[in-house]
Amino acid sequence: MTDLATTERILADLIAFPTISTDSNLAMIDYLAADLAALGADIETFQDPTGAKANLFATLGPDCDGGIVLSGHTDVVPVAGQDWTSDPFVMVERDNKLFGRGTCDMKGFIAASLAIARHYRALDLERPVHFAFTHDEETGCIGGQALIAELIAKGLRPSAAIIGEPTEMRVIEGHKGCKEITTTFAGLEGHSSQPDLGVNAVEFAVRYVGELMRIREDLKDRAPQGSRFDPPYTTLAVGQLSGGVAHNVIPGVAELAWDLRCVQPGDEAFVDAAINTHVAGTLLPAMQAVHPNASITTEVVGNVIGLLPTEENEARRIVSELTGANGTDVVAFGTEAGLFQAAGIDAVVCGPGSIVQAHKPDEFIARDQLSACLAMLRGLERYVM
Secondary structure (H helix, E strand, O other): OOHHHHHHHHHHHHHOOOOEOOOOOHHHHHHHHHHHHHOOOEEEEEEOOOOOOEEEEEEEOOOOOOOEEEEEEOOEOOOOOOOOOOOOOOOEEEOOEEEOOOHHHHHHHHHHHHHHHHHHOOOOOOOOEEEEEEOOOOOOOHHHHHHHHHHHHHOOOOOEEEEOOOOOOOOEEEEOOEEEEEEEEEOEOEEOOOHHHOEOHHHHHHHHHHHHHHHHHHHHOOOOOOOOOOOOOOEEEEEEEEEOOOOOEEOOEEEEEEEEEOOOHHHHHHHHHHHHHHHHHHHHHHHHHHOOOOEEEEEEEEEEOOEOOOOOOHHHHHHHHHHOOOOOEEEOOOOOHHHHHHOOOEEEEOOOOOOOOOOOOOOEEEHHHHHHHHHHHHHHHHHOO
16 A cells, blocks of 8 residues: 555544544544554553543654654544535545545644654664644644643653644744633623613623724734734734623623734733733723722633744754755744744644645645655655664
8 A cells, every 4th residue: 555545544534533622532542542553653642631632642763862753733623614515524535635624734644644654663763753643732732732741741852843734845934822812801780771880791891802903003013023924913813702691681791712923922921011001990990980899800721832933943954855945934823833842842844735724614635735745754764764
C-alpha cells in the first residue's frame, strides 16, 4: 500500500471519531496509541481532570534529548447548523478531494504522520521522533498547555516541533496570540415598566461592547512599524452576547464572549487598562448606584501564546529545506506552536490543506496536499539518522 493510500485509510478512520471539542476524544487517542504501539513506539497518555479527554505523547527512536516533534490536535469544531452535502463524520472522495469534518483541520496531518511512522520504525534513528496529539486546541489550546507542562515536569527536551495546521504547506514562522475572554454582568431584575428600578445587565453589556469598539479603533494606530501580519495590528472581536428571559423582564444577568489577537505583548496590557478604567469609572458606579451588589467580572477562558519569528529556528530551517520554500510567512490564526516555543523548543507551523476550508461545511483536503505533506515527512528521515 502506498503512503497516500495508507494515509487515506487512516484518515477515514480518524474522521469517523466525532471528536468535537465538547465531547470525549478518548476513542481516537486509543486508536492512535494502538497504531503507534504496534510500530514499537513508547506511548504515554495524559488524561485531563475530567477523565473524558487525553493527550498522547509517543516516541520512536532513542531515549534522549534533541528530538523532533510532529504535533496535531485531535478535536474538531461542531457541525451543528452547517449545511453538509454528506455525513461530516464519514469521509468521502470527490474530484481528488477528501471531505469530512477535520480532514484539513487537522486530522490529515495526523494521518500522514502515522503513515510515515511506518518508515521511521525501520530506520536506525539517532534522534527521537515524537508524536504529540492533544485535546481541546479549538477551545484555547487547553490540551497543549497540559502536555507542555507534562514534558517540562518529566525533563523531556525535544529541540524542534512541526505543528501541522493547514497552511497549504507554506512555512509559517509567526502567528498572533489569542486571548479568549468571558465577561459576566450581574444586575437586578425587574419589570420593564419601571426600568429605573432595575439594573439591566444586557444594556450595560452593550455599553461595554461600545467601549471595546472604541478601543479597537485605537489598536489600529498601534500597529508596529513593518508588521507582517494581515491585518497588521492587534484585533478585538465580539463573538457572543446572551442575556434576558422575556420582552417585559429587565435582565439581571448577561454574558459576553470576546477575543483579543495581539501582534505585540504591550497591546494586551493596553486593552486591559482601557476597559478596566471604563468599568471602574463609569459602568460599575452607574450599576451600583441602583444595586450595590451589581458586578462585572471577567474570566480568561483561553490564552493562546503567539509564535514569534526568531533569528535562529531549527524547525523553520528543516521544514524550509524539506519543502524548498524560498521564504516564510506569518498568519493571524493561532496554533499550539507558541506553547512549544515558550518551552524552549524551536517551532514552525506547516501542514496540508487550507485554513480557508477549516470550520466550514464540506470541509476538505486535496490529495495533492497530502502527497506534499508525505514528501516532507519522509524527507525528515535525513535529520534523525
